[in-house]
Amino acid sequence: MEIRRMVFERKRAQMKIQEMAFVLVAIMVFFGMVVLVYFSIRPKRAQLL
Secondary structure: OHHHHHHHHHHHHHHHHHHHHHHHHHHHHHHHHHHHHHHHHHHHHHHHO
């Protein structure tokens, strides 16, 4: 009985780690896209001035 609970807790902890890793990757991709958009827009605005 105790071993089953330990296995379940371990799987749940592993799932949380995977979720956190996925969220971190998603945030990095989002900020990467924001930086790309920023640098693609910035020179055009500078030429207008």
